[in-house]
Amino acid sequence: MKKSLALLLALAMVLALAACSNTTTPSGGGSATPAPQTAAPQGGGEKVTLNVIISQYGNYTQDWWPTFEKDFEDTYSNIDLNVEIVSWNDLYTVVSTRISTNQAPDILNIDTFADYVADDLLVPAEEYTSAELKAKLIPSFWTANELDGTVWALPILASCRALFCNMDLLNEAGITAPPKTWDEVDAACKAVLDTFNGSIVPWGLDISGDEGQAAFAYYTWNNGGGFVDADGNWALNSAENVEAMNYIKSLIDNGYCNANPYTDTRYPLQDAFNAGSQAMMIGACNMMSADSEVNYVVADLPTQTGTPVAMGVCDRLMVFDSSVTASKNADEAARLDAVSKFFDFFYDTNRYSEYMVYEGFLPVTTDSSELLAKSADQFSVGGTGAPGDNEYFANFSSILLSCDFYPSSRAEWIDVKQGVIDAEQRICQGEDAQTVLDALQAQIAG
Amino acid sequence: MSQKQKQPSTREMKQRLKRAEPYVWMLPSILLMCAMIVVPIITVFRLSMSEISRANRVKGFNGLENFKDVIASPTFWNTLRNTLIWTVAVVGFSTLIGFVLAMVLNQNFRGRKVVRALVIFPWATSLIIQAVIWKYIINADYGALNVLLSKLGLIDHFVNWTATAGAFFAWECWVGIFVTVPFVTFCVLSGLQSIDTTYYEAAAVDGASFWRKLFNITLPLVRPSLTVSTVLNIIYVFNSFPIIWTISKGDPADKTHTLVTYLYKLSFTLGKSGQAAAVSVIGFIILAVCAGIYMMISLRGEEAD
Numbered sequence: 001m002k003k004s005l006a007l008l009l010a011l012a013m014v015l016a017l018a019a020c021s022n023t024t025t026p027s028g029g030g031s032a033t034p035a036p037q038t039a040a041p042q043g044g045g046e047k048v049t050l051n052v053i054i055s056q057y058g059n060y061t062q063d064w065w066p067t068f069e070k071d072f073e074d075t076y077s078n079i080d081l082n083v084e085i086v087s088w089n090d091l092y093t094v095v096s097t098r099i100s101t102n103q104a105p106d107i108l109n110i111d112t113f114a115d116y117v118a119d120d121l122l123v124p125a126e127e128y129t130s131a132e133l134k135a136k137l138i139p140s141f142w143t144a145n146e147l148d149g150t151v152w153a154l155p156i157l158a159s160c161r162a163l164f165c166n167m168d169l170l171n172e173a174g175i176t177a178p179p180k181t182w183d184e185v186d187a188a189c190k191a192v193l194d195t196f197n198g199s200i201v202p203w204g205l206d207i208s209g210d211e212g213q214a215a216f217a218y219y220t221w222n223n224g225g226g227f228v229d230a231d232g233n234w235a236l237n238s239a240e241n242v243e244a245m246n247y248i249k250s251l252i253d254n255g256y257c258n259a260n261p262y263t264d265t266r267y268p269l270q271d272a273f274n275a276g277s278q279a280m281m282i283g284a285c286n287m288m289s290a291d292s293e294v295n296y297v298v299a300d301l302p303t304q305t306g307t308p309v310a311m312g313v314c315d316r317l318m319v320f321d322s323s324v325t326a327s328k329n330a331d332e333a334a335r336l337d338a339v340s341k342f343f344d345f346f347y348d349t350n351r352y353s354e355y356m357v358y359e360g361f362l363p364v365t366t367d368s369s370e371l372l373a374k375s376a377d378q379f380s381v382g383g384t385g386a387p388g389d390n391e392y393f394a395n396f397s398s399i400l401l402s403c404d405f406y407p408s409s410r411a412e413w414i415d416v417k418q419g420v421i422d423a424e425q426r427i428c429q430g431e432d433a434q435t436v437l438d439a440l441q442a443q444i445a446g
Numbered sequence: 447m448s449q450k451q452k453q454p455s456t457r458e459m460k461q462r463l464k465r466a467e468p469y470v471w472m473l474p475s476i477l478l479m480c481a482m483i484v485v486p487i488i489t490v491f492r493l494s495m496s497e498i499s500r501a502n503r504v505k506g507f508n509g510l511e512n513f514k515d516v517i518a519s520p521t522f523w524n525t526l527r528n529t530l531i532w533t534v535a536v537v538g539f540s541t542l543i544g545f546v547l548a549m550v551l552n553q554n555f556r557g558r559k560v561v562r563a564l565v566i567f568p569w570a571t572s573l574i575i576q577a578v579i580w581k582y583i584i585n586a587d588y589g590a591l592n593v594l595l596s597k598l599g600l601i602d603h604f605v606n607w608t609a610t611a612g613a614f615f616a617w618e619c620w621v622g623i624f625v626t627v628p629f630v631t632f633c634v635l636s637g638l639q640s641i642d643t644t645y646y647e648a649a650a651v652d653g654a655s656f657w658r659k660l661f662n663i664t665l666p667l668v669r670p671s672l673t674v675s676t677v678l679n680i681i682y683v684f685n686s687f688p689i690i691w692t693i694s695k696g697d698p699a700d701k702t703h704t705l706v707t708y709l710y711k712l713s714f715t716l717g718k719s720g721q722a723a724a725v726s727v728i729g730f731i732i733l734a735v736c737a738g739i740y741m742m743i744s745l746r747g748e749e750a751d
Binding site: 092093096097099100115116118119121197198201208209258259260262263272277414415418422425426428429 | 499500501502503504585586587588603604606608609610611614693694695696697698699700701711713714715716717719
């Protein structure tokens with residue numbers, strides 16, 4: 001009797017295992033939380049499902065979107081919106097796994113899109129962007145998403161980088177103004193090092209795998225070099241770039257920066273600056289925490305050319321082709337109409353302005369830029385609930401218009417990005433800058 | 447007549463069922479193994495011979511192209527060398543330290559239980575937490591090690607403990623050893639506790655030295671425990687991901703990768719899933735060869751017994 005019962009239990013377990021197996025056959029490796037499985041409505045006039053992945057920009061991103069989701073569904077009762085917040089640490093893994101298993105979201109918020117275009121996975125932006133929305137997007141942000149004559153994504157938000165200086169520390173070290181050139185940076189770093197006997201890090205440097213390409217941009221752009229030449233061709237091994245790389249190395253060799261720029265990402269550096277244990281760093285416009293007591297000023301990036309070049313960063317929203325999405329909507333026209341409604345709803349002047357203040361990023365639409373420059377204080381910052389700072393938005397939004405951006409709409413960008421990080425690290429570990437950059441140029445440009 | 451015909455067939459059925467019974471019992475495990483082990487292995491082999499786009503779409507069969515690309519990269523060979531150093535250093539040193547610790551913990555002394563609990567502590571803590579803690583300890587700008595040494599007056603300025611890739615990797619090996627020692631210690635300790643004390647008493651009567659007792663009684667009798675811990679450690683350590691990824695992510699300049707962190711970077715940072723699968727297959731083959739050698743040795747040992 002006991003044996004029969006045990007046998008029965010074993011069989012039940014086998015059946016349960018069989019029942020647990022997924023009905024879809026994955027075609028790629030990796031594992032991630034599966035996309036929300038949604039029943040596909042058959043026939044016209046039925047509910048359209050939109051799955052959206054939003055990147056986590058701060059500690060409170062996940063608190064803002066549920067209200068958006070509810071408001072949107074209240075307004076459009078025939079659209080079932082599922083917003084999922086994914087951290088930047090997991091974003092690439094999650095998206096890559098979803099795409100390989102045809103479980104991609106309908107709308108994705110990420111930084112690059114060229115790889116998806118190469119595989120015909122995206123819908124051109126003209127197909128879902130309303131005329132009103134297109135008219136209010138800042139033109140340079142619209143064209144920044146162009147590849148082979150087609151715009152493939154919409155900008156979601158932007159930030160720009162500037163030099164942050166702890167003036168209390170600099171003044172104590174005898175430096176009265178933020179450095180404007182590399183020589184002045186060296187002088188300020190030496191003064192801080194000597195004054196505080198090594199207990200204060202003079203200069204925050206991040207050449208880690210996280211955002212080492214940003215350091216490449218800060219120093220090469222402000223030495224007359226950069227990723228591409230005036231004709232738009234890759235020019236990674238220019239004399240200006242070699243000089244800039246050697247300058248980064250000198251910061252490390254002289255002990256002017258944090259001890260481990262290879263692994264220190266911008267986050268511990270920001271923490272150190274906010275805590276007052278680091279005198280200077282180049283950081284994002286929203287890097288200061290609300291509770292920091294540091295007396296700081298924001299200045300132009302130090303330059304060797306006389307004209308400082310600021311760096312802008314812009315993330316995107318893109319729409320996946322229905323052949324790879326998890327939502328499996330039967331009616332493609334209805335899906336694109338829902339997508340269009342989503343964007344119009346999101347970029348609504350008040351709602352979008354509220355989100356920008358909430359996250360501390362800069363708007364990419366003209367109407368929100370104007371509104372926030374005058375009255376950002378009517379919205380509150382995520383987490384603290386403090387009112388937005390009008391001056392912050394007025395200043396940085398105007399700087400943003402003159403910023404340079406990564407050439408990230410190019411198909412080679414991922415290789416270039418990883419290549420310059422690798423090159424920086426090799427050079428700072430003692431390899432010859434010209435040789436390393438020549439090899440990278442040959443690899444990228446052929 | 448009909449009853450006579452029916453009886454043997456029922457018996458036969460019962461016998462058949464009895465013969466099938468073990469397989470029915472094993473079926474859940476076999477299905478589980480197929481789903482969790484065999485299918486992923488076959489998938490990785492298939493992916494290693496496929497062209498995969500950066501957006502992770504399989505484009506078709508491309509033979510050994512991924513393997514050729516991997517082998518042509520100097521980073522792969524440096525990574526392979528690192529993996530061997532990492533495995534040998536971590537398994538070797540943790541076995542040595544674990545063995546000595548087990549010998550100490552096998553003695554009767556006051557507070558033995560407390561020490562045993564302390565030894566198991568690193569093992570009971572998650573690897574990622576351990577790695578993060580060690581990353582903060584050795585940080586040159588605000589790390590606990592520098593603060594401690596300077597408060598003790600042993601250094602007058604903060605030392606950069608990870609100035610080079612080699613130094614980074616050495617620290618990672620140390621963290622690997624630190625978290626592996628408890629496992630070896632407790633494996634060996636279980637072996638030591640099963641040794642009959644009369645062997646030592648008899649040896650003491652015969653005037654055997656400490657070393658004689660160690661090599662002629664202790665080591666032969668804990669050999670099975672040591673073998674198990676070493677084989678398991680080789681597999682665990684070879685495939686270990688969290689320590690290196692948390693502390694250095696393979697940087698500076700990809701010089702501190704092991705095969706597992708390298709294939710992760712290839713797949714999820716560089717978008718080269720085909721090459722990542724090829725590295726995975728190479729790692730699998732290396733471990734399969736090691737496991738095969740172990741099986742042969744242990745089977746021979748059984749035959750000899």
